[in-house]
Amino acid sequence: MTDVVEIGRGKSGRRAYSLSEIGIVPARRTRDPEEVSIAWQIDAYRLDLPLMASPMDSVVSPATAIAIGRLGGLAVLDVEGLWTRYEDPEPLLAEVTELDDQAATRRLQAMYAEPISEELIGRRIEEIARAGVTTAASLSPQRTARYYKAVVDAGVDILVIRGTTVSAEHVSGRAEPLNLKQFIYELDVPVVVGGCATYAAALHLMRTGAAGVLVGFGGGSGHTTVTVLGVAVPMATAIADVAAARRDYLDESGGRYVHVIADGSMTSSGDIAKALAIGADAVMVGSPLARAAEAPGRGYHWGSEANHTELPRGARVRVGTIGTLQQILHGPSSVPDGSMNLMGALRRTMATAGYSDLKEFQRVEVVVSGSGPPHGRR
Secondary structure (H helix, E strand, O other): OOOEEEEEOOEEEEOOOOHHHEEEOOOOOOOOHHHOOOOEEEOOEEEOOOEEEOOOOOOOOHHHHHHHHHOOOEEEEEOOOHHHOOOOOHHHHHHHHHOOHHHHHHHHHHHOOOOOOHHHHHHHHHHHHHOOOOOEEEEOHHHHHHHHHHHHHOOOOEEEEEOOOOOOOOOOOOOOOOOHHHHHHHOOOOEEEEEEOOHHHHHHHHOOOOOEEEEOOOOHHHEOHHHHOOOOOOHHHHHHHHHHHHHHHHHHOOOOOOEEEEEOOOOOHHHHHHHHHHOOOEEEEOHHHHOEOOOOOOOEEOOHHHHOOOOOOEOOEEOOOOEOHHHHHHOOOOOOOOOOOHHHHHHHHHHHHOOOOHHHHOOOOEEEOOOOOOOOOO
16 A cells, blocks of 8 residues: 655655654563574675675765675775775874865865876785675766776675666767676676666666666665755665565566665665564665764764765765774674664564574564654654
């Protein structure tokens, strides 16, 4: 049953829900958290955690990609970021922390105007691969055709094509758009693509042969897409719709499973648990990891939307530093706000609901609360 609301005589809209309006219902049967598996496998790669680190320079460097990989997650390096434009981006990362809010966007635009080096692409990916962890790298749809060969030749395991909104039917009168279906078919590595937020868009992306689909518009805590473009779909509804597309595509394709990865709105361990309960196979996390002592952003967080040359749709935001990557992912936690021991909290949620693995957990009962959390909607 679809809840359609009349906006006025000439327009109606479907009621959609954010993660803050969803609650997970405990079951009559519970388990020990230690007996719960949160392992996730995409294509040939089995990971201890259902977590990808967002391709943002404030979160992922070669060093943090290795650290996150060793902790069980999958970090995605931004191939269009500072690490592939500068031999040593550390002075620039330090400078970002000193900028005032007025100057930050203009300076970020200037930093990211430096050309991308294919040699640096290869060196960064090879550095991560040598550490023995699964490697992933991200390109925007506009630059995929130009740089994908350098990424693949360097030995990447998973390629992520990520934009604010990615469609399988982009129309352009200026240039030949990327043919996703042909591109993925000819590539030897699995591809994760997105974002999208509707059933139809997700189904089209799944038909391209993608191994995974990103749900959401990226950008995370610092994005201003809704303010600049007016584009927004509450995450809980978006995940549920894309999960429905995954189910129908599984039948349509005769058994091909496409992973649903929630990208955005993952600010706490509760958000992660709810995203998985609604139907996501994994989550892409930015700001919680930007608060790690090892994070390149040094307590600040920004995404690629913040440095767009013509229409920035993100801001540099201060998130602070609360602990190490180990503490944020696996604990122990010293705060009661869901910002640390993210994976320990997920295990406990699943145990409380009585489920032993992630696929089973997607069947958990949830409820909708129109008022959101006590402090209001987000």
